[in-house]
Amino acid sequence: MKRIMLVCSAGMSTSLLVTKMQAAASEQNIEVEIFAVAQDDVKNQKNIDIVLLGPQVRFLLNKMKEKMNPKGIHVAVIDSINYGTMNGKAVLENALKLSD
Template identity: 65%
Template sequence: MKKIMLVCCAGMSTSLLVEKMEKAAAKDNINVKIFAVGEIDLKNHMDVDVVLLGPQVRYLLNKIRKTMEPKGIPVDVIDSMMYGTMNGEKVLKKAMELINNSK
């Protein structure tokens, strides 16, 4: 099972996106655990396969990459349009591509 972590300011604004991604994963029979955390809780969740940042915390990208990428964990920012429209299917596809390309 792959683990996808979404990061935003407090972990709240991404919760709807998590639900939409879970529905897309279920529809496509993708075995993943998707969860959202606030930036402050990131250090408590280092056992993930990919980290996606909400557009509102894109300023954290380099800082989080320095922490996660040496462990082989890809980090990227969710496209603003995908985030704004809560397109769980496209965000899930992006997460899976990042996981598959990091191996």
């Protein structure tokens, strides 16, 4: 099972997207754990496979890659359109492609 962590400024704006992604995963019988955290809480997380950054914290991309990639954790910024429209299915598909 993949663990996907969404990161935003306060962890709140991504909560709705987490719900949409979980619904998409359920519809497709994909076993994933998806959760959201504030950017300050990233350091406390363990056993993550994929980190998705909200567009508003895209400035963290290089820092996160430096920290996470050596551990085998994939990092990407969520597409702004998919984020804005809360397209959980598309965000989930893009996340899972990172770890293929």
